[in-house]
Amino acid sequence: MIILASASPRRRELLTQIGVPHTVQPADIDETPAANEHPEDYVVRMARSKGLVVASSLRIPATVLAADTSVILNGQILGKPESPEHHRAMLEQLSGNTQQVLSAIAVVTGDRCDTRLVTTHVTFRQLDEVLIKRYLECGEGKDKAGGYGIQGKGAVLVADIHGSYSNVVGLPLAETAVLLEQHGISYWQT
Template sequence: MLILASASPRRRELLDQIGVAWRAHPVDVDETPQAGESPADFARRMAAAKAWAGYESAPSPLPVLGADTVVSLDGDILGKPRDREDAMAMLGRLSGRSHTVLSAVALIHQGICHQALSTTRVCFRVLSPDDMSAYWASGEPTDKAGAYGIQGLGALFVAHIEGSYSGVVGLPLFETGELLHRCGLKSGIDNQT
């Protein structure tokens, strides 16, 4: 059993997928990038900040898992869109290009923070203005980094990926499993033996 320092239903589903028992304990941290901070450093810092916030406020001494997913293009961090105009601008930038999705995970176990980072290259097909407008109207991009979700309708825009599908969704399962194993914690596969 661990504490998941997140309100994300996608992260909950991914932990369920690998047979990890969890208890949600959403946290609120300032997600403002620091001046000159790289997208990878930002993702790692946010994952650790969420894990520490959960660790310090959780009602039980269980291990705490925090994660953060960043969409990066040309060195810029594309966060959650502020509004329709912002989403259209992001999708327009992603159209017909490859971008990077960095998904960091932090696990605090016995007062020590263990971290891992997944890097995935995602290639979008060319998007028409109608594609982008219809996608915005679906409501899906409003709370997604980069204004899209690969696990939903946004999959129609993804020509291919190189890396971790689960990392693009929001929790890189390979890296998460490695951290659990390193800390002596069990996942679903460990329960099969």
């Protein structure tokens, strides 16, 4: 059993998919990027911070898994949409362009914290105004980094993907499994 330092239902589903029993204890941290912080450094710092904060709050020792995912376009972090207008602008920016989806994973056991950074390249098809309007109306992407969900209706926005699909969903499973194994946690548990 591990502690998942995330409220993301997608991360819970992905852990369940690979048979890792877990409980959820979201981390409450400031997720503001530091001035001039590179996106790669940001996601690693967020994952480590989430894992360490939750681990330090536990009454009994346990293994904590934390993750952070960001969508990067032209070196800029695209967070979650702040308003319908921001969401529209985000989709317009992504239209016809290739973005990087960065996920950092941190696994904390006692004083040990190991991290991995995974990058997936996602290319959006050219989005016309009608498609953007329809996607905004479905409401799916308003709570997701980059403003879309590849595992849902947003799949039709994607023309090409290079790298880990589960990374784009929010938790790169192959790298997560390796880190968990290194901390004595097996997957495919029944």
